[in-house]
Amino acid sequence: MTPKPRCEPRENELTSAESPLLDAERPAGYTSLPLPEEPQAVSWASIPKKGQLAIIVLARLAEPLSERSLTSYLFYQLRWLSPGLEPSEIAKQAGYLTAVFAAAQCLTSMWWGRAADHPHLGRKRVLIIGLSGSALSALGMGFSTSIYFVFLFRFLAGALNGNVGVLRTMISEIIDDKRQVEFCFSIRQPNSNISHRYQSRAFLLLPMCFNVGVIIGPLLSGFLADPIHSLPNVFGPGSAIGGTDGVWWMAKFPYALPNLLFSTILSMAALGIVLGLDETHPQRRHLPDFGRKLGRLLTGRLLKHQEPGYVLISDDDYSGTTVCNDDHEATGADRPKLVDKPRPPFKAIFTKQVTLALMLLFLQSIHVSAFNSILFSLLPTPKAAKDGFELPFRFTGGLGLSTQKIGFANTTIGLIGLPLQLILYPIITSRIGVKRSYRMFLPASIGAYVLLPYLVLLPEDTRIIWTCLSVVLVLQVVSRTFVNPATVILVNNSAPSPNLLGSVHGFATSVSSAARIVGPTVGGSMLGWGLSHNFVALPLWILTILAAMNWMLLVYIQEVQM
Incomplete structure (x- = not known):
């Protein structure tokens, strides 16, 4: 009976380096693997999968940039919409708008989380919907001419976006990936302790993005709001861009410019998710992702240097070598398909x-x-x-x-x-x-x-x-x-x-x-x-x-x- 291949020698057992004669007794297809090294010191530079985390950071940063920008101009936009209101009434309206956003988020976030767990939708699609909804809400906010539309778009901004919970889920799955990997010639379990060493840093990325948004968002929006008056030499009457009467749409919608900027940033973040982010849902991660394929083509990062059918796993994730990956060349009947499994209630x-x-x-x-x-x-x-x-x-x-x-x-x-x-x-x-x-x-x-x-x-x-x-x-x-x-x-x-x-x-x-x-x-x-x-x-x-x-x-x- 052929002995079962093992990845590591037993205690006091000689390795092939110590006794080349052992190689003759091993079965065909046996691959020896190095013993695990001592864990290295954790630093920001040593965090694995930095490319994936960078896309998540961009997606998270885009939202507080847009949301916190309101603090600079909301009072003035509300006064522009209702010139006769007392400042105390404007302050109340601003408070109600904050409550409307939080209430909409409260009502819908658990359903977005449930949708992200659904195998037919997944994490990535929910993120794209959320970022697109935020981009459209920012545009609506900038071009609103009535307080009722402002309330409507603030409600939509909260209701269409449950991204914070989904981003936290994806960080957990990217850094703490416990998938069982079947090697072509031997089986080796991933070192689960490695991922937990990075968890505290990875989960810090989202609140860091919020702090950056708190600093940058209000500064940008304060600079760009009402540009006819805040930047008269650029957009006002007689300027190079504004012409004789100034930029007409900036005069008609004085708070549209910052919202256009942040809507563009949100749209770029959504495009980054489509092209650069891997799906992490356990039942969808092996399915073909045409957005990622297009992203690889556009960035020229095709894995041409590796043998067909194989992908090299990073040492940060697994202490092993080459793994079988049928997703690369699988077509037709061999392509992985989504299997409906009973979902926990x-x-x-x-x-x-x-x-x-x-x-x-x-x-x-x-x-x-x-x-x-x-x-x-x-x-x-x-x-x-x-x-x-x-x-x-x-x-x-x-x-x-x-x-x-x-x-x-x-x-x-x-x-x-x-x-x-x-x-x-x-x-x-x-x-x-x-x-x-x-x-x-x-x-x-x-x-x-x-x-x-x-x-x-x-x-x-x-x-x-x-x-x-x-x-x-x-x-x-x-x-x-x-x-x-x-x-x-x-x-x-x-x-x-x-x-x-x-x-x-x-x-x-x-x-x-x-x-x-x-x-x-x-x-x-x-x-x-x-x-x-x-x-x-x-x-x-x-x-x-x-x-x-x-x-x-x-x-x-x-x-x-x-």
Whole structure:
């Protein structure tokens, strides 16, 4: 009986290098494989499949660029649509638009996640639909001439896009690919520990894109909005491009130009998905992808140097050699076909660990979103007279900062977050783990919640105010930098099956959207009550309680790997 080929020698067994005579006893077709090397240090440069991750980064970056750009011109666009409205009414409309977007996302994200899990649709097609929907919504927003159309397109922007959950799913599947690979001449299992070394960095890419969007989006849109007046030498009357009367469509639709730019970026991201991104759905990943074939043709990256029928697997993914790949040359009856397999029901995602992880996500999202809303309401609120104060609990008022200083505070948050995410987060999480870093840095946000209301008591000294405000912002950003990606990883790893990853992330996006509706709405209402009743610290103390509950819930979360 022919002995079964083995990839590695048993303990104390000689290898072929030590005894060439062993080769004569091995069966035909036996391939010897090198012993696994010691894992190398993890760095950003060592992350595998960087090309695929770059396309995901482009897709994610395009969305916050477009969404955050609204903060620069939304107030002025709403005033242009309704010139007679009071500023307080315009502020309310802006808040309603935020709620409409979040509500639409809350209602549809779980269904987009479920659609991404469906073998006839897959992750890639859902991403293309989402990016295309965002591009069309941006165009509609820019060319709207009525407040009703603005609400319609903001609703569509939220309803047509469930990409955040799908992108998280694809990152999990790209970095943590546990497919069993059948070698032509021998069988070797992939080293699953390799992929988990990169997980904390890979899941950090999406929040990093958000921080970049926070910085760049408002700057670009502020520069391009109402270009007839903001760039008169380029587009205005008498300019080289504008001619005698200026560019007519920019005068008729003053907020179309930034939306045209971001719609183009979103469309380019969708095209990048079509041409460059591999499908990661377990039942679709082996099917022919004509978009990827066209992408390879256009970029000239055909695998001409390899033997037909084989693909070389990267050492980052498998410690092996050549694998059988029938997809390259398979045609007709030999081509892989989609097999309908029974899908787990949606309720299968609600295991104990998934439920706990979603509770963790809801608590974290609600107190972070409420804090952001309260912070940017307190900053411009005028300072109050200290006559009726009863320290240390009963006091009111804000910091009285100008719009320019508020914008600087917003930019500061993004500028602090980026280096923390790029440098500090990967080093610490690789040493102490995701859950421990979560437990260690979440209390920093509690410190920010406790300290923020007392800033209204500071004297009228710019240096003192900005020093203390910077301390609060640093505490919040440090906490958010470690907690946000860690929450996503814990939700991802709680999924009961790879076939339910899209459903889990889709439902998680809905949960997060629901929290982002409740947090700012309730937090803003409580802040208004606190300002009028000499109790401005009350909403922030409630956030402190929610954050403490968030921290205690960690005890019941198991840090598992998919």
